Amino acid sequence: MSMEGIAMATAEAGTRGRPVTAGLTLFAVLAVAAFVGALAIGPFTIAPGRVFAVLWDWITGAAPAGSLRERIVVLDVRLPRALVGALAGSGMAVAGALMQGVFRNPLADPSLVGVAPGAALAAVAFVVFGAPLVALLPQPLQVVGLPLAAFAGGLVTTLVIARLAEHDGRTSVATLLFAGLALGALASAGTGVMVFLASEQQTRDFLFWTLGSLGGATWMKAALAAPFVLGLLAIAVGLARGLDALALGEAEAFHAGVSVERLKRTAVVAVAAGVGAAVAATGVVGFVGLVVPHLARLVIGPSHRALVPASALLGAAVLLGADILARMIAAPAELPLGVVTALVGAPFFLWLLLKRRAFVG
Amino acid sequence: MYRAENVTVTASGRRLVDGASLTVRPGRVTVLVGPNGAGKSTLLKAMSGEHRLATGRVTLDGISIHDMRPLELARRRAVLPQAAEVAFPFTAAEVITAGLMAGEGHDRARILRLLARVDLPGFADRRYDSLSGGERQRVQLARILAQLDAGKPDAPGYLFLDEPTASLDLAHQLTVLNIARAHADAGGGVLAVLHDLNLAAMVADEIVVLAGGRVRAAGPVAEVLTEPVLADAFGIRLRIGVAPPGPFILPQNVQAAE
Numbered sequence: 001m002s003m004e005g006i007a008m009a010t011a012e013a014g015t016r017g018r019p020v021t022a023g024l025t026l027f028a029v030l031a032v033a034a035f036v037g038a039l040a041i042g043p044f045t046i047a048p049g050r051v052f053a054v055l056w057d058w059i060t061g062a063a064p065a066g067s068l069r070e071r072i073v074v075l076d077v078r079l080p081r082a083l084v085g086a087l088a089g090s091g092m093a094v095a096g097a098l099m100q101g102v103f104r105n106p107l108a109d110p111s112l113v114g115v116a117p118g119a120a121l122a123a124v125a126f127v128v129f130g131a132p133l134v135a136l137l138p139q140p141l142q143v144v145g146l147p148l149a150a151f152a153g154g155l156v157t158t159l160v161i162a163r164l165a166e167h168d169g170r171t172s173v174a175t176l177l178f179a180g181l182a183l184g185a186l187a188s189a190g191t192g193v194m195v196f197l198a199s200e201q202q203t204r205d206f207l208f209w210t211l212g213s214l215g216g217a218t219w220m221k222a223a224l225a226a227p228f229v230l231g232l233l234a235i236a237v238g239l240a241r242g243l244d245a246l247a248l249g250e251a252e253a254f255h256a257g258v259s260v261e262r263l264k265r266t267a268v269v270a271v272a273a274g275v276g277a278a279v280a281a282t283g284v285v286g287f288v289g290l291v292v293p294h295l296a297r298l299v300i301g302p303s304h305r306a307l308v309p310a311s312a313l314l315g316a317a318v319l320l321g322a323d324i325l326a327r328m329i330a331a332p333a334e335l336p337l338g339v340v341t342a343l344v345g346a347p348f349f350l351w352l353l354l355k356r357r358a359f360v361g
Numbered sequence: 362m363y364r365a366e367n368v369t370v371t372a373s374g375r376r377l378v379d380g381a382s383l384t385v386r387p388g389r390v391t392v393l394v395g396p397n398g399a400g401k402s403t404l405l406k407a408m409s410g411e412h413r414l415a416t417g418r419v420t421l422d423g424i425s426i427h428d429m430r431p432l433e434l435a436r437r438r439a440v441l442p443q444a445a446e447v448a449f450p451f452t453a454a455e456v457i458t459a460g461l462m463a464g465e466g467h468d469r470a471r472i473l474r475l476l477a478r479v480d481l482p483g484f485a486d487r488r489y490d491s492l493s494g495g496e497r498q499r500v501q502l503a504r505i506l507a508q509l510d511a512g513k514p515d516a517p518g519y520l521f522l523d524e525p526t527a528s529l530d531l532a533h534q535l536t537v538l539n540i541a542r543a544h545a546d547a548g549g550g551v552l553a554v555l556h557d558l559n560l561a562a563m564v565a566d567e568i569v570v571l572a573g574g575r576v577r578a579a580g581p582v583a584e585v586l587t588e589p590v591l592a593d594a595f596g597i598r599l600r601i602g603v604a605p606p607g608p609f610i611l612p613q614n615v616q617a618a619e
Contacts, residue, residue: 104448244459247448248504251411255442256508257435257462302449303459 002206027313031086034320038082039074041324043332046070055079084217084225084314086322088282089292091229091274092116093315094236096289097296097307098274099158101243102267103165103176106297107352109290110275113180115157117187117287119272119279120209122153124191124262128198145226151276157183158268188284211336212285214323221281228277235270239263240304247302285319285338287345292318294352362386363408363438363519363550370400375534377403379574380417383552385519390541390551392561395571396595401554402443403521406569408552409440409521410508415422421519432462438519439505443527445497447489454485457504461511471510475503494528509549517549524554538564545611562586562607570594582607 039051046054054074056062096342099108109118118143126149134145161183165176188210195206208216242263245253254260278285296310319337322344326335365384370378385391385408394402406412408419410426412433419426426434445587447456454472469485476484479499484492489500502525509518522541526534541551557563561568561582568585570578572594578585586608592598601608 092585101448106449241462245462247451248456248459249442249445249447251406252440252442252445252460255409255413255429255435255438255440256460257430257432259431298451301455302451303455 012094018253018301018303018306019107020300020306023296024306024310024313026299027296027310027317030317031313031320034317035082035086035322038085038320039078039325042073042078042327044069044073046074047298051271055331079361080219080222081214081217081323082128082320083222083279085214085320087222087225087229088278088285088321089276089288090215090312091225091232092285092288093212093292093311093318094229094232094308095271095274095278097293097304097311098232098236098243098267098271099289101246101304102241102264102271104247104249105176105216106294107177107290107349109287109349110154110271111284111286111289112184112223112349113161113176114187115154115161115180115181115275116279116289117184117191117210118157118258119154119276120284121187121190121194122156123150123274123280124194124209125149125153144224147228147277147280149276150280151228151273151274153187154276154279156267156271157187158272162264162268197297204332208283210284211338212283212341213326213334213337215334217281225277225281232270232274232277233308235266236304239267239270240308243267243304270301282337285322285341287341287349288315288319288322290352291341291345291348294348362420362422363552364420365404366420367407368404368419369415370403371415373410373596376415376574377592378571381571381574381576382417383569383576383579385550385552386567387516387550388545388548389566390545390553390564391567391569393552393554393569393571394556394558394561394594395577399571399594401571403574404465405440405521405523405552409438410434411440418619435462435508435516436511437509437516438521438523439508441498441502441505441523441525445501445521451489452486453481453489453492453500453503456489456500457507459589460504460508471505472503472577473481475506476500478506478540479503480533495530495533498525498528499537502540506540506544517544517547519550519552520550522553524556526555526557526560534560558586558591558610559565562609580610586610604607 036048036051040046042050050070051074052072058075089173095110100106101112123146126146130145130149137145161176161180164179165172191209192206195209242258245256245258246260246263248256250260292315293307293311295316296307298305300310322340323337326337326340329335365381365383366379368381369376381404383404393404395401403412407414410419421437443538451459451491453476454469457472457475468474473485476482478580479502481496481503484496492500505520509520509547520541529537538560541553545551545566565582567580568582569576570585570590577594578590586601588601599610601610
């Protein structure tokens, strides 16, 4: 659905007073700005004008302007990094919005409730144990093995959490959060054991999987993440109406004509796909899935028809912004991305908890 | 015609509804009454498709509702929930739109009209979670009216109301029952669970008395609201007066049956 289409659909839906179009425009501007910033900012700073010139020449295939160094930095280093960041940010944020919609609670977040750590554990297990098996597979399958493993890990964890948190058709928020925390800790511990048993450069790998980084981004990673994240987005847009009805309650959504079980199953698979792709590309970057949908709701309101595209745009902006910070704070060293998102996200989560203390009970 | 045929609903081994049959006809208001725990809400939920049936079937114009897709069913029957929480900070107007899956009926003028009809003019942009219980219930009523409106403008469909007057003051109890009456007069069917026998006597065309999960009596108000039936169902002895519009029950002349 185009942005105008969404804006029109929501305007006619009686959302007077919600600046939906303005909000989506704002988030789009932020995403573009963060993307350009990600290409321009770094140890070797390139003026945005030069960035555009290099990109334009690359797209049009014209004789390269810019210096070789500029071209290498922009096209081979920063562009894949920015693409991976944008995809992972969108994926985590939209997955967060979907999870919150399905659990009917704004505290559900893929990294907090163990989905992302579960995906990371599966990804590490694939790297450590999968290698001998992978050699037997045809070449194209070898490459997608990692994101597929992360997807499977995310799917299993989501299903386990949904199972644990649900009782008599109601989702207990306290169980959801605590079981999710325990599962996340368990998965991270498993990741740690595997990394330390298997790898030469253990600590670095462990930091990548548990705190995330865009440091290892390549064109290949971007190409692998893209179909999963785009699939998640397409599904999320399709589920938006149903998720709005689900906010009324599960029985109410059924009475309004939603196939609730099918909606939940589809959402779980989509969440696992988005989170799996993001984690395979960047490791576990916490709090994006929690903070982004919430910020988006503050601006454009809770309707998922606008929330899904808004989360995608703002998620990309936030993750790229966090990566710029991660590269700048301790330059020339890089902070793990998850450290930056946690610095912002954890206090935000506490604030959200205190605000809804009664609700969490 | 919306029918429950010999419906049994069980939960953890207990029969909540036991072989109940019930017909809701277009143009009629059918009211379910009975003591606490009689299975009224359960029967309504079984008829709406929310509860699984142990035996029996529920049909809409002869077709089993379990063979219909939720969206198909939603076009022809809407259910007013008891005390509904909404998960995110939606406004009243957004709550109404959130329940519309058919893709029509989104226009604001219609939503404002429906809010005015449930006596909530000017509430469209108020946050649902800031409303009182009675106001929320009326927003939900506007929502389900919008759902039936959007579903099939040519036939009004069926309204299922589970204790629609529970958190309402007297004036708004009447507002809601008048809406139910008007819906039936326009050719729709209404099934309502009511606690208050006098309200039931006032609005119902047909009354179904449920006790212990079984239908004890069913039929026109004057035939059903009788001393033996109520003594049997509620375990009380009482006297029923008759004044021009129909039977009435004064709490003063109620006493426990032996």
